[in-house]
Amino acid sequence: MLLFFTLGLLIHFVFFASIFDIYFTSPLVHGMTPQFTPLPPPARRLVLFVADGLRADTLYELDENGTSRAPFIRNIIMHEGSWGISHTRVPTESRPGHVALIAGFYEDVSAVAKGWKENPVEFDSLFNESKYTWSWGSPDILPMFAKGIDTNGHAHRPSSRDYKDNIKKVDDGVKEIVSMFNHFYGNDGKTTFIFTSDHGMTDWGSHGAGHPSETLTPLVTWGAGINYPQRVSAQQFDDSFLKEWRLENWKRLDVNQGILPVDYLNNTDLFKAESMFTNAVQILEQFKVKMTQKKEVTLPFLFTPFKLLSDSKQFNILRKARSYIKHRKFDEVVSLCKELIHLALKGLSYYHTYDRFFLGINVVIGFVGWISYASLLIIKSHSNLIKGVSKEVKKPSHLLPCSFVAIGILVAFFLLIQACPWTYYVYGLLPVPIWYAVLREFQVVQDLVTSLLTYPLSHFVGYLLVFTLGIEVLVLSFFYRYMLTAGLTAFAVWPFLTRLWTRAKVTSLSWAFFSVLLAVFPLMPVVGRKPDISLVMGAGLLVLLLSLCVVTSLMKRKDSFRKEELLVHLLQVLSTVLSMYVVYSTQSSLLRKQGLPLMNQIISWATLASSLFVPLLSSPAVFQRLFSILLSLMSTYLLLSTGYEAVFPLVLSCLMFVWINIEQETLQQSGVCCKQKLTSIQFSYNTDITQFRQLYLDDIRRAFFLVFFLVTAFFGTGNIASINSFDLASVYCFLTVFSPFMMGALMMWKILIPFVLVMCAFEAVQLTTQLSSKSLFLIVLVISDIMALHFFFLVKDYGSWLDIGTSISHYVIVMSMTIFLVFLNGLAQLLTTKKLRLCGKPKSHFM
Numbered sequence: 001m002l003l004f005f006t007l008g009l010l011i012h013f014v015f016f017a018s019i020f021d022i023y024f025t026s027p028l029v030h031g032m033t034p035q036f037t038p039l040p041p042p043a044r045r046l047v048l049f050v051a052d053g054l055r056a057d058t059l060y061e062l063d064e065n066g067t068s069r070a071p072f073i074r075n076i077i078m079h080e081g082s083w084g085i086s087h088t089r090v091p092t093e094s095r096p097g098h099v100a101l102i103a104g105f106y107e108d109v110s111a112v113a114k115g116w117k118e119n120p121v122e123f124d125s126l127f128n129e130s131k132y133t134w135s136w137g138s139p140d141i142l143p144m145f146a147k148g149i150d151t152n153g154h155a156h157r158p159s160s161r162d163y164k165d166n167i168k169k170v171d172d173g174v175k176e177i178v179s180m181f182n183h184f185y186g187n188d189g190k191t192t193f194i195f196t197s198d199h200g201m202t203d204w205g206s207h208g209a210g211h212p213s214e215t216l217t218p219l220v221t222w223g224a225g226i227n228y229p230q231r232v233s234a235q236q237f238d239d240s241f242l243k244e245w246r247l248e249n250w251k252r253l254d255v256n257q258g259i260l261p262v263d264y265l266n267n268t269d270l271f272k273a274e275s276m277f278t279n280a281v282q283i284l285e286q287f288k289v290k291m292t293q294k295k296e297v298t299l300p301f302l303f304t305p306f307k308l309l310s311d312s313k314q315f316n317i318l319r320k321a322r323s324y325i326k327h328r329k330f331d332e333v334v335s336l337c338k339e340l341i342h343l344a345l346k347g348l349s350y351y352h353t354y355d356r357f358f359l360g361i362n363v364v365i366g367f368v369g370w371i372s373y374a375s376l377l378i379i380k381s382h383s384n385l386i387k388g389v390s391k392e393v394k395k396p397s398h399l400l401p402c403s404f405v406a407i408g409i410l411v412a413f414f415l416l417i418q419a420c421p422w423t424y425y426v427y428g429l430l431p432v433p434i435w436y437a438v439l440r441e442f443q444v445v446q447d448l449v450t451s452l453l454t455y456p457l458s459h460f461v462g463y464l465l466v467f468t469l470g471i472e473v474l475v476l477s478f479f480y481r482y483m484l485t486a487g488l489t490a491f492a493v494w495p496f497l498t499r500l501w502t503r504a505k506v507t508s509l510s511w512a513f514f515s516v517l518l519a520v521f522p523l524m525p526v527v528g529r530k531p532d533i534s535l536v537m538g539a540g541l542l543v544l545l546l547s548l549c550v551v552t553s554l555m556k557r558k559d560s561f562r563k564e565e566l567l568v569h570l571l572q573v574l575s576t577v578l579s580m581y582v583v584y585s586t587q588s589s590l591l592r593k594q595g596l597p598l599m600n601q602i603i604s605w606a607t608l609a610s611s612l613f614v615p616l617l618s619s620p621a622v623f624q625r626l627f628s629i630l631l632s633l634m635s636t637y638l639l640l641s642t643g644y645e646a647v648f649p650l651v652l653s654c655l656m657f658v659w660i661n662i663e664q665e666t667l668q669q670s671g672v673c674c675k676q677k678l679t680s681i682q683f684s685y686n687t688d689i690t691q692f693r694q695l696y697l698d699d700i701r702r703a704f705f706l707v708f709f710l711v712t713a714f715f716g717t718g719n720i721a722s723i724n725s726f727d728l729a730s731v732y733c734f735l736t737v738f739s740p741f742m743m744g745a746l747m748m749w750k751i752l753i754p755f756v757l758v759m760c761a762f763e764a765v766q767l768t769t770q771l772s773s774k775s776l777f778l779i780v781l782v783i784s785d786i787m788a789l790h791f792f793f794l795v796k797d798y799g800s801w802l803d804i805g806t807s808i809s810h811y812v813i814v815m816s817m818t819i820f821l822v823f824l825n826g827l828a829q830l831l832t833t834k835k836l837r838l839c840g841k842p843k844s845h846f847m
Contacts, residue, residue, distance in 0.1 A: 004377070008781070009819070011370055011434070014426055015363060015788070016815050019808065021423050022359045023795050025352070029293075032285040037278045039271050042225030044190040046126075047181060050101065051170055054197035056085050056216040059167060060245040069164055070171035072178075073195060073220055077250055078229055081222025082264050084253040085241075086196055088215050101198065102126045192223040219255055227266040262334060269330040277321055280337035280344070284314060287344040290351045297419045298354075306347040313343075355424075362427045363792065369434035371785045374778060376441045379448055382775040383695045404436040463697070470704055471783065474711055475790045478810045481522035481715050487708060488519035495662065504665045511662050514655040521648055521716045531642040531729055533587045539646035540580035543634050546650075547573050550627055565624065568617045572631035575610070578603055579638040586733050596736045604639050604733045608749075611636045616836040620682045622764045626657065629760050629831055633753045639733045640750040645717035649754050652713070656761030659705070663765050666698065681768060683832040695775050702771065703779035706762055707817070713754035714813070759821075759828035773825060777818055784817035 051059075059070055068074040077083040127133040174195060181191055197217035230251035235242060242248045255261045260279055262272045287309065295303055317340050324333045411428045452460060470487075477483040492515035495501050495508035551569050582600045589597055611632040618628035630653045637649050731746045766773065791811040 008370075008374075011366070011430070012815055014430055015367060015792075016812065017423075018359065018363045018427055019792070019795050019811060021421075021427070022356055022363070029286040029289045029348070031289050032282070035278045035282040035285065037271075037274050039274055042267055042271075043192040043223065044188075045181075045185075045192070046130075047177070047191060047193045048101070048126075049174055049177075049193070049195040051195070051197045051218075053199060053201050054167070054170075054218060055200040055213055056197075056218045057213075057241065057244075058164065059218045060241070060247065062246060063164070069167040072171045072175040073218075076195075076220055076222050077247065081193075081220060081229065082227045082253055083218075083220045083229075083247075083250065084255055086217045086219040086255045088197075088199055088217050101196065190224050192225055193221065195220040221264055225266055227264060270325070270328075273325055273330040273333040276334050276337040277325065280321075280340045281318070283341050283344045283348075284318075287347045287351075290348055294351045294354050299418060306350045309343045309347045314340075359424070359427055360792075362431060364789070366427075366431040366434055367785065367789050367792070369431055369438055371782055371789070372438045373434060373441070374782050374785070376438065376444050376448075378695065378775065378778045378782070380441065380444050382772070382778065400439060401436065404432055408432045467700070467704075470708075471786055471790075474708060474783075475787055477522075477711055477715060478791075478813075484522040484712050484715060485519040488515045488712070491515045491705075491708075492519070500662065500665055503668075504662070507658060507661050507665060510658045511655070514651060514658055518651050518655055518712070518716070521644075521651070522712075524644055524717070531587070532644070533584060533642075535644050536583050536638055536641045536646040537580055539634075539641070539650060540576055540583075540638055542647070542650055543576050543631065543638075544573065547576070547631060554624065564617075565619050568614065568628065569631070572614060572628065572635065575607055575614075575635040576631065576638070579607055579635045582607075582733055583638060583641070590732060590736070596732065600733060601735070607635050607639060608734070612831070613836065615831055616834050620833065620835050622660070622681045622683060622767070623657075625683055625832055626653075626760055626764060630757065633756065637750065637753050640730050640746065642730050648717050649757055652709075652716070652754055653757050653761075656709075656757060659709075660761060660764045660768060663702065664768050667769050681764075683763065683767065695779075699771060699775070700779060702765065702769070703776055703783060706758070706776075707780060707783050709758045710755060710817070710821075713758055714751075716754065755824055756827060756831070759824040760832055763825075763828045763832045777821060780821055781818045784814045787814040 059073065062068055127135070178193060181193075185191060196219045200214045200217055231249055232251045233249070235248065235252060237252065237254075242252060253261065253263045255264075260276055262276065265272055265275075291306065295305075317336060321333050321336050321340075324330070324336065408429055411432065412425060415424050415428055473483050473487045477487065492512040495504075495511055501508045547569065551566070551573075554569075555566070582603050586596060586600050589595065589600075614632050615625065615628040618624055630649075634649060638646055728743060730750065731743050734746055735742060765771070766776070788811060791807070791814055794807055795811055796807040
């Protein structure tokens, strides 16, 4: 089994790495002939101001007194230059925004693997094509920054006074630099100034996605070669910004990145036409180089050219454009060049993704083979499905291995003659040994088919449909959180469709109640919510009330409840009270601008540190230990909460307690084992392996429940795929100084707490149902790999950083689910089975 998991880990690593070869390779092309406009430029120098994280509306709007926050920029709009909104393209991050500004192309998607911080490949930009460049600002981005706006937006949010006051400082700085340039060059009228932003920011202080507050940035230009303000009586736009900003009478010129904004230029029509022609020819050169590169490494009879831009069509468009310039039909030139740019970009995308289908097919074949082999291993080694089928031992044939060796040689030769990269050999050859292993188990497949033929067809089709529906609900829940609500609602109905309702009415009703209650959370908002400390306080009071009920109930059982355990529970109750106090007092202190009190910070870190070992002091009895884990982790979770999410772990844990009971009822109903009270069952580190049983069909449901609850823990109150889903205010009880690594670690622990609660509960389910972890992992592996196959086709290499990053993280989450489960299982075993004693007595474990 160790060999199986090692090989499985290697195979999953290859499947994961494949998306970066298939979806995230660099589209940039090198080796083109540089193109130049034959006419002299109107300016000798360019000054570029980039205000990091500045929203268009915050700059252009007037304050409550009717005055501009940026009077100098406002004066430029009305008297000296042109203005508009720049519709930036997502991902709305600093580096991608600056790449578009200074290099003229959209961010290279292969930079996703470097976090948009490094250049994955070299490219030309405004800097290296200029004779001299001076730049100030962030060292990893280089162009001039207006320091402070982005930082204030993250810390205080764009609606804050700090963010808006910073705009005035930026405006004063721009005014000073413009005056300095004009004075130094003697007002020669040869300087062009551009003021813009790399991205905006949401109301809750984040950026990266495609919300208008993130993509709408200001663009103000003035100086040499730029049009003067144009007074107009009316303008037609889909928004109401002009009226809000009181700029209805000054012509607004919006810009989409990647298109030369000729309306901004104060020059001859000939200059505009020549500039557009040069732009189009340069992009066409990239298309030609990309086509040549692909043609050289593809067999002639397999090469399929891009038909929309053939050599003859290229020649005709260029000839017609030159003819229009000669006959002074400049508007027709601009229109024709835009058409050529559009076709050339489509052709570049076509050749960039030329091998995507071939690579995707290879990975899918490998995926299906691996899922088939894991399923056969479950049936062969961990179930009774083919136990009654007679098995004939046949002499192994040499035909099968020889056939697969021949297939491998043919695939390798095909890749060799096309000079493919070494990674192509991995993706092309990996399915060969996987399918060889599958076909070696052909006898198991035959026995399985024979066994299934004895089942009623309606039952088989029904089980298959339910399983398929369950997988689809899990996949859709990654995109639409309300699918979790639908799934939990179906869970609530489940006992009433079986005999559980007649056997255990109270348990069934409790299951339905808490399933419906948990189903409410995915319907609640993820981002943009305002902190509501009253909900955190309410969650704390519920924990205290529950503690009182449980401790009172346990104290009545004098035979099994010692003073030592009472002391532990009282300590945890005190910790909960302290957490509530810290949350409330920290919020009050921050509102008064007094910062984080030192004592609050000490209590917070002490609570976090103690939450992992205090449960080890409690009784190893299932109910007491699980309740102790809940109390300890809830104290920490309260400190990391800002609103309704504080109630989530509490409701989840209540459902987990009911789940343990209901699984006991299902096993007792099937006659597998007798029901025991949870207060009499104890966690034990050294579990007797002979007590494990073979898998039954119902165990697939148990594994599915586990996966579903883990996904609910992922997306119940947020989206783990995006930092947009988390509020930095949730870590303010621990620190307020911006520290990305520490803040990220704290938020990650907040995410992990619901997982730990689910896994600790499942430890109890395994114990009470005598289910082997090994067989469980194999079922989860199959479920997660089927989901991963879905997400493989849903990986995106376009759209926002949120879209791209989310699609990758979904794929990574399900690919690593089994490994993640091993880690969580180890942590859950540590929390449930280890026992520490305050008095130093020797520890003992028993069943």
